[in-house]
Amino acid sequence: MAGVTLSNIRKTYGTLAAVDDVSIEILDGELLALLGPSGCGKTTTLRMIAGFVAPTAGTVRFGGRDVTRVPVHKRNVGMVFQGYALFPHLTVAKNVEFGLKVRGWDKAKIAARVTEMLHWVQMEALAERSPRALSGGQQQRVALARAMAHEPEVLLLDEPFSALDAKLRGQMRTEIRELQRQAGITSVFVTHDQEEAMAIADRIGVMNHGRLEQLGSAEDLYKRPVSRFVAGFIGKCNFIEGHVTGPGRFETANGQALQFSGEHSIGPAALCFRPEHGVLTPLATPGNSLPVTVKAVTYLGPVTEYDLVSEAGNRLLVSASSSGEGAPKEGDKLSVAWSIGDAFVVD
Amino acid sequence: MGALSLGRLAYLALVVAIFAFVIAPLLMIVWVSFFAEKILSFPPTGYTLSWYARASEMADFANGFLMSVKVGLCATLASLALGVPAALAIERFPFPGRETIRQTLLSPMYVPAIVAGAAVYIYFIELEILTNFQLAATFTGLVIAHTLVALPWTLRLVCASLVSANTISEEAARSLGANALQTFFYVTLPIIRPGMIAAAMFSFIASFSDLEKSLFLVGPGKTTLPIAILNYLEWSLDPTIAAVATVQIFIIGAALIVSDRFVKLGKVF
Numbered sequence: 156m157a158g159v160t161l162s163n164i165r166k167t168y169g170t171l172a173a174v175d176d177v178s179i180e181i182l183d184g185e186l187l188a189l190l191g192p193s194g195c196g197k198t199t200t201l202r203m204i205a206g207f208v209a210p211t212a213g214t215v216r217f218g219g220r221d222v223t224r225v226p227v228h229k230r231n232v233g234m235v236f237q238g239y240a241l242f243p244h245l246t247v248a249k250n251v252e253f254g255l256k257v258r259g260w261d262k263a264k265i266a267a268r269v270t271e272m273l274h275w276v277q278m279e280a281l282a283e284r285s286p287r288a289l290s291g292g293q294q295q296r297v298a299l300a301r302a303m304a305h306e307p308e309v310l311l312l313d314e315p316f317s318a319l320d321a322k323l324r325g326q327m328r329t330e331i332r333e334l335q336r337q338a339g340i341t342s343v344f345v346t347h348d349q350e351e352a353m354a355i356a357d358r359i360g361v362m363n364h365g366r367l368e369q370l371g372s373a374e375d376l377y378k379r380p381v382s383r384f385v386a387g388f389i390g391k392c393n394f395i396e397g398h399v400t401g402p403g404r405f406e407t408a409n410g411q412a413l414q415f416s417g418e419h420s421i422g423p424a425a426l427c428f429r430p431e432h433g434v435l436t437p438l439a440t441p442g443n444s445l446p447v448t449v450k451a452v453t454y455l456g457p458v459t460e461y462d463l464v465s466e467a468g469n470r471l472l473v474s475a476s477s478s479g480e481g482a483p484k485e486g487d488k489l490s491v492a493w494s495i496g497d498a499f500v501v502d
Numbered sequence: 503m504g505a506l507s508l509g510r511l512a513y514l515a516l517v518v519a520i521f522a523f524v525i526a527p528l529l530m531i532v533w534v535s536f537f538a539e540k541i542l543s544f545p546p547t548g549y550t551l552s553w554y555a556r557a558s559e560m561a562d563f564a565n566g567f568l569m570s571v572k573v574g575l576c577a578t579l580a581s582l583a584l585g586v587p588a589a590l591a592i593e594r595f596p597f598p599g600r601e602t603i604r605q606t607l608l609s610p611m612y613v614p615a616i617v618a619g620a621a622v623y624i625y626f627i628e629l630e631i632l633t634n635f636q637l638a639a640t641f642t643g644l645v646i647a648h649t650l651v652a653l654p655w656t657l658r659l660v661c662a663s664l665v666s667a668n669t670i671s672e673e674a675a676r677s678l679g680a681n682a683l684q685t686f687f688y689v690t691l692p693i694i695r696p697g698m699i700a701a702a703m704f705s706f707i708a709s710f711s712d713l714e715k716s717l718f719l720v721g722p723g724k725t726t727l728p729i730a731i732l733n734y735l736e737w738s739l740d741p742t743i744a745a746v747a748t749v750q751i752f753i754i755g756a757a758l759i760v761s762d763r764f765v766k767l768g769k770v771f
């Protein structure tokens with residue numbers, strides 16, 4: 156087993172930089188998610204790790220080995236494709252056996268390993284089935300067994316859950332996460348679903364326009380986003396436009412002074428807080444509140460969401476646990492307040 | 503379920519009408535091949551199998567049939583040998599000019615066969631004048647011409663199966679450690695095999711029923727079946743010809759049914 160190191164990798168198609176100067180150190184045994192909107196370069200990054208796409212610049216290392224120029228079939232990776240790509244003309248067992256056969260393993264060893272892998276993913280009973288006669292979840296398990304049979308150094312998964320319905324998706328991701336932990340294999344998976352990334356990854360790399368915006372644990376990204384993009388992409392976020400005037404001091408566009416925690420250079424920026432950190436109150440406190448009007452109230456069961464508009468015209472969102480008595484109503488003029496520790500600033 | 507709506511009824515009627523229009527002449531030929539009298543007349547006075555016996559005894563038809571089968575088989579093999587690698591190159595390697603090559607290889611389908619036949623004939627003659635190497639009126643020449651007839655079918659069918667067997671299976675094989683050759687033989691080839699079988703069937707049918715391209719190229723005593731039929735028709739019109747045509751129709755029909763088992767033909771055209 157080994158970690159994977161991407162150093163300043165780039166891939167350009169004509170004038171488009173699909174992946175732009177990305178460096179990531181994926182730790183040994185870690186499950187890293189590449190997360191970002193459609194077209195941000197996730198798949199291209201994954202395919203550069205696999206060896207399907209040659210980087211325009213930069214290097215890919217597995218452990219200490221530079222594999223940048225090594226073709227796919229000599230890299231020793233395992234890959235689970237979007238839609239699984241099981242061989243339609245081979246049975247489940249033959250699918251799993253494929254990687255071992257082309258590597259020239261001897262017969263007895265192959266048979267033992269196939270049995271072991273099918274047992275691992277609980278598919279022994281269906282070993283002689285055609286992939287066409289499997290459900291989505293079963294196909295995915297076979298795809299995983301096939302990808303892992305030859306003991307790859309790195310496991311790569313491209314949108315592995317996108318073909319499954321919502322319920323099965325939740326179940327399969329826990330299952331895959333467990334299998335990945337058991338095997339202790341360095342893994343990278345691509346998704347555009349932030350909830351999915353947060354649910355199973357050790358760390359998440361958020362990509363946008365070919366660049367890696369931020370790399371960190373789900374908590375890091377949620378609590379300390381480094382950019383407006385990350386703040387808005389991971390969870391919901393309120394942005395109040397204005398500029399930073401000094402350490403911890405912020406002024407809104409219409410001149411109201413606010414405070415925030417953390418550091419930021421002086422200049423135009425946005426002060427942010429999460430909807431669950433806002434409180435609606437009749438009292439205005441200086442430094443950490445804004446006068447607002449309630450525009451809409453959405454009851455969502457345990458929580459209720461309030462759409463607010465500030466005097467400066469900022470749209471804000473606050474969510475609070477639903478309480479019957481004295482809850483704010485549409486048209487109420489109140490203040491939204493937050494604790495200074497929950498307010499941060501992004502460019 | 504209620505009664506059929508008027509629109510649906512009209513649609514069904516149209517389908518039946520078109521079907522009848524296409525099938526009626528074929529059924530007619532099959533029917534006529536059993537008529538008892540030599541001069542066609544309706545209704546027939548009786549039925550007989552003797553025209554089939556007569557057709558099989560006539561050397562021109564028997565030889566023509568054998569010749570057509572031989573040429574058809576050779577042309578089919580040649581069109582697979584050329585068409586499969588061409589289809590692979592066109593579908594799997596994005597190189598400049600691939601569309602031009604594709605269209606060029608498909609062009610025998612669009613050029614009127616009689617024109618193409620004449621062109622091939624002239625080309626063979628010119629070649630013979632230059633090199634003293636005879637192709638016109640030889641078996642090889644005929645096979646070359648028929649390969650041109652068959653190639654577009656092979657290319658189109660194999661390309662279609664390569665497109666539907668998208669590259670992802672091949673990528674999966676590569677990621678599992680297969681080199682280019684292993685990927686081709688263990689994954690690509692098995693996946694496109696049904697397409698290749700259908701291609702072979704169509705190539706054979708196209709060659710077997712070709713008349714125009716062969717007209718200029720057959721030599722004395724080396725006639726294909728369609729030409730033997732044409733020659734016979736010049737002098738006589740009796741149910742023998744219907745019997746021969748019936749055999750031809752059944753061979754082609756069988757090939758179509760076999761192809762359809764491997765590739766749903768509706769998906770290709």
Ligand SMILES: Nc1ncnc2c1ncn2[C@@H]1O[C@H](COP(=O)(O)OP(=O)(O)OP(=O)(O)O)[C@@H](O)[C@H]1O
Nearest residue numbers: 168172173191192193194195196197198199200347
């Ligand atoms: N072979 C190619 N030729 C030209 N442009 C490409 C090629 N592959 C990818 N691109 C472009 O590179 C950019 C990144 O593509 P990529 O497939 O990596 O995005 P992605 O993040 O995986 O998106 P999605 O979530 O939609 O799968 C896109 O703008 C895409 O159009």
Ligand SMILES: [Mg+2]
Nearest residue numbers: 197198199345
């Ligand atoms: Mg993608």
